[in-house]
Each structure stands twice: as C-alpha cells, then as structure tokens.
Amino acid sequence: xxxxGNQTIMFDNSISILETASIVGPKESNGxxxxxxxxxxxxxxxxxxxxxxxxxxxxxxxxxxxxxxxNLSADAIDYCFAxxxxxxxxxxxxxxxxxxxxxxxxxGACSTFVEALSLGSVFIDGGAATNIICxxxxxxxxxxxxxxxxxxLGNQRPPTSQWTVTGSGSAVISTNGxxxxxxxxxxxxxxxMGIKDANNMGAAMAPAFVNTLVSHFKDTGRAPNYYDGIFxxxxxxxxxxxxxxxxxxxxYDIKNNYNDCGVLIFDKEKQDTxxxxxxxxxxRNSIFRLFI
Amino acid sequence: xxxxxxTQQEYQNxxxxxxxxxxxxxxxxxxxCVGGLICTIGQFIFEYCKYKGFNDDISGTVVSISLxxxxxxxxxxNIFNKIGKFAGAGSLIPITGFANSxxxxxxxxxxxxxxxxxxxxxxxxxxxxxxxxxSAAVLVGIVYLIFNPQTITLV
Numbered sequence: 326x327x328x329x330g331n332q333t334i335m336f337d338n339s340i341s342i343l344e345t346a347s348i349v350g351p352k353e354s355n356g357x358x359x360x361x362x363x364x365x366x367x368x369x370x371x372x373x374x375x376x377x378x379x380x381x382x383x384x385x386x387x388x389x390x391x392x393x394x395x396n397l398s399a400d401a402i403d404y405c406f407a408x409x410x411x412x413x414x415x416x417x418x419x420x421x422x423x424x425x426x427x428x429x430x431x432x433g434a435c436s437t438f439v440e441a442l443s444l445g446s447v448f449i450d451g452g453a454a455t456n457i458i459c460x461x462x463x464x465x466x467x468x469x470x471x472x473x474x475x476x477x478l479g480n481q482r483p484p485t486s487q488w489t490v491t492g493s494g495s496a497v498i499s500t501n502g503x504x505x506x507x508x509x510x511x512x513x514x515x516x517x518m519g520i521k522d523a524n525n526m527g528a529a530m531a532p533a534f535v536n537t538l539v540s541h542f543k544d545t546g547r548a549p550n551y552y553d554g555i556f557x558x559x560x561x562x563x564x565x566x567x568x569x570x571x572x573x574x575x576x577y578d579i580k581n582n583y584n585d586c587g588v589l590i591f592d593k594e595k596q597d598t599x600x601x602x603x604x605x606x607x608x609r610n611s612i613f614r615l616f617i
Numbered sequence: 618x619x620x621x622x623x624t625q626q627e628y629q630n631x632x633x634x635x636x637x638x639x640x641x642x643x644x645x646x647x648x649x650c651v652g653g654l655i656c657t658i659g660q661f662i663f664e665y666c667k668y669k670g671f672n673d674d675i676s677g678t679v680v681s682i683s684l685x686x687x688x689x690x691x692x693x694x695n696i697f698n699k700i701g702k703f704a705g706a707g708s709l710i711p712i713t714g715f716a717n718s719x720x721x722x723x724x725x726x727x728x729x730x731x732x733x734x735x736x737x738x739x740x741x742x743x744x745x746x747x748x749x750x751x752s753a754a755v756l757v758g759i760v761y762l763i764f765n766p767q768t769i770t771l772v
Binding site: 374375376377470474475476477478479480481482483484485518519520525528532563566567571574575 | 620621622625626628629631632635636637638639644692693695697698699700701702704705708709714717718720721722724725726728742
C-alpha cells in the first residue's frame, strides 16, 4: 500500500467485502429499504430488559450472521473492528465479548463503520490479517437517552433534526473473494464550521464530507463521474443539499450520482423523521462505492 | 451558492438560509388551543371543588394535584409525548409539563436501578427549573425585604 496525495491510501492487494449482514429495528423495517435487510425486528427491546442490552444483542447477532454467511469459522477471522455511539462503546464490547476474536473498539460516531473498514483494509493490505470483521451499531432509544431527552418527554423536534437508526451492520473483509473491492481509502479531517445547533447535525457534518470528497478527487486525480455512486453516511436532507452545493462551488458536480444513506433509509413524508436518519448503523445499508 | 464559503460566519448564514424553520404559526395555534384546554380543565375542577364547598386555597391545590396526576398518568401511558409533539409549549408551560419532565426521566432511567437510576436521574430535565426557580424566589424575597423592612418580625 502507498500513500497518495495528502490523505489517501491506495492498496496493492485486492481487499474484498466477502459478506455483509444487517439487522434493523421496527421503524427501519417500515422504510423504503426494508427488503434489503437480513432481519427486521418488531420491537426495540428484542426480548431484553433495556435498550442497551437490546443494542448489544443486535450487534452480536449481526456479527454472527455475517460470519455464518461468509462460511468461515470464527477462528478464521483475525481481528474485529467494531464500535457504537454509547459511552465506552458498551454495545459492541458487551455484545461481542463471547467472540473468540481479537477486538479493536473504535469510536467515530457516524463514521464508525467506514473507520472500521479503513483500519481493517490497512491491516489486510499490510499482511497482518486475512479475514477481518467490521461492525457498527446504533439504537434510537439508547442514543436519545444518552444524548438528548427521555423518550416520554413531551417536546417538539425541529425540522432539521434527524432520527437515529436502530440497527447494526457488519461486513467480513478478506483477501479472498470476488468483490466488491476496497481499493483506496481517504480519511477525512475534522472540519468545524462552527455550527452550534445540536439539532442540525447534517449542516455540521457536511463541510467535512465535502472536504474529504474533494481531497479524494484531488489525491486520486479522479472526477465524480468515475463513480457509479457516491454515498455519504447520515447527512440527512439538509446536509445532502448543502454538500451538493458546496462540492459544486469547489468545482465538482456530484448531483447525478451522489446520495445520502440518511435520506434513503426512511421515507421522510410518511415516517416523520424530519431531516432523515443518522447514527452508526445508518451507513451500512447502502453500498459505499466511494471507496471501491 | 456561487462562491466558496471560507468563514464560519458565512457558513452559518448559508445554513440558516438552507434550514427550514419550524412552522411557527401552526405551532402557536396548536399550543394556544391545547394550553387553553388544559387551563379550562383546571378551571372546571376548581369550580367543581368550590361547588362542593372547598375554599379557594384548597380548590387550587386540588387542581394542581389532579393535573399533575393526569399528566403523570398520560406520560406513563405513552400518550403525553404525543400531545407534547402536537402542542409544544401548550402542554409544556402549564404544570402538566413539569410533571412530565420528572416522570419521563424516571421511566427512562428505571433500567439503571431505583437509587442510581430513578433517584439520581429523575431531575435531569426539571433540575435547572428547580435550581433557578428557587434561586429567583430567594432573590425576590431579599429584594422585597430591603424595600419592606417592617415585615421583619422577631416572631
């Protein structure tokens, strides 16, 4: 592998996404992408007595499912990179404690899943691993409890707010397999444009997304139309709009092949999610061709 | 957007223009109606108590207790948050909102135990209201005493 430009790594070997799995909560199950998920839950608890335990169970089952689907035994997997939104990454560390796989707990909030894939790819290309499992989870109720208000509190959500996705996604990446392949990664910088409104996360994150995207194009010398699809994690409707306009101002037209997973996962009109989905699990539900 | 945004202030202005505002008129009408309804229910209870022969003080207390109970009950039944979503300040400002802001964290944190969960976290939402409400009352009391020193009596 070698570094290209300022913040991109190009891989020498083919790193294939061998199998993926996803389990989602009830609201996502009623969304437009429902038929693509492996399992749709009927309630937020899944037989557990707290949301945190439910989230742990979701990530555990998702990881097990992706291992089963890839026809590998757990011993054949060298490392696990996983994370979630909660303090000390409790969902993933408790959920995956029975897994006999060395574990890296990571926190990247909305970017956790891509962070896991990036690190995993570097491990594989460096020759330290053959198979790696990457996973991330989030849960609407546990996230609201930790970061916002109790669910029963009678408050109003502004139109810019987003809805944390309940669910988990995981992927087994491997030196074997027939693709899709991860060929390069571009790691973004922290861009703070001073948005202080906690209910407008899309606007807060969009500049970082555009910065990363532009860096990727500059580093690789590619243009937006090189890709069949460019996806961001959870910018929501407002963040998506801002991203398209900001990228255009930078000289890159991404209007035709760009979409945001937070926009795709819910039906904005029917499901009352305001600006769209957010959270670690959000990104997993679409294929991220940006890196492929 | 024609040119590149470089400063935080430019971006803030741009985002303000991009972000949809809350539907203020609709929210105001909803909250006026629901808030008015809650107060009417309170007045109805008040008049009923007076009719039964209670004095004003006791009737007022009965109104508070009844509304707090109703609000707590509706919170527990997962109904109050729906009313609150519709009515906003209409259900938040009356005493019903205060009851809701204490019952909802109590429910939320029950899974962390009765002492460190319910007991410790019950006031996470209402706490600031209590702290500043009581502080303001003390301040007003001191100011009142300064201008009315004759009210100080040594029992």
